[in-house]
Amino acid sequence: xxxxxxxxxxxxxxxxxxxxxxxxxxxxxxxxxxxxxxxxxxxxxxxxxxxxxxxxxxxxxxxxxxxxxxxxxxxxxxxxxxxxxxxxxxxxxxxxxxxxxxxxxxxxxxxxxxxxxxxxxxxxxxxxxxxxxxxxxxxxxxxxxxxxxxxxxxxxxxxxxx
Numbered sequence: 001x002x003x004x005x006x007x008x009x010x011x012x013x014x015x016x017x018x019x020x021x022x023x024x025x026x027x028x029x030x031x032x033x034x035x036x037x038x039x040x041x042x043x044x045x046x047x048x049x050x051x052x053x054x055x056x057x058x059x060x061x062x063x064x065x066x067x068x069x070x071x072x073x074x075x076x077x078x079x080x081x082x083x084x085x086x087x088x089x090x091x092x093x094x095x096x097x098x099x100x101x102x103x104x105x106x107x108x109x110x111x112x113x114x115x116x117x118x119x120x121x122x123x124x125x126x127x128x129x130x131x132x133x134x135x136x137x138x139x140x141x142x143x144x145x146x147x148x149x150x151x152x153x154x155x156x157x158x159x160x161x162x
Contacts, residue, residue, distance in 0.1 A: 036107045039148050040114060040141055044100055047150070048118075051096045056087035063150045064142050070154040072135075095123040098133055110143040111151075117158065134158045 050058035069077040077086035098120030140152035
């Protein structure tokens with residue numbers, strides 16, 4: 001009887017220990033996901049800054065080397081050099097003044113995505129006209145050497161052109 005009681009106690013302790021390890025693992029995952037989401041939020045702030053300051057080099061630096069930028073009504077820019085050229089061209093045409101709103105960030109390992117929207121104004125250099133700007137965006141991120149980067153980015157207009 002004593003052996004059975006001892007065996008039951010050992011079994012109960014191992015279950016409790018296993019649950020504690022599982023809870024600790026889940027807490028660590030939650031902490032890591034929170035840190036990843038915060039890092040992605042910072043990346044999005046840097047991206048907004050690159051747009052609002054027309055800084056093509058900064059925008060380029062936020063992408064993976066094989067990233068893809070898919071702007072509305074324009075060809076996709078694939079790879080770091082083409083991304084830079086695309087932003088340089090865009091910034092010769094317009095000046096953005098926008099704010100990003102994060103609807104969702106989901107992290108799965110070394111990949112994540114964000115659904116965002118943006119709203120503000122666009123100054124068209126050719127005419128000097130300022131028009132409303134509103135988009136919805138989809139970002140795909142990849143963690144490269146411990147740092148989150150934009151792997152894919154696509155947006156489209158939510159309001160008709162002015």
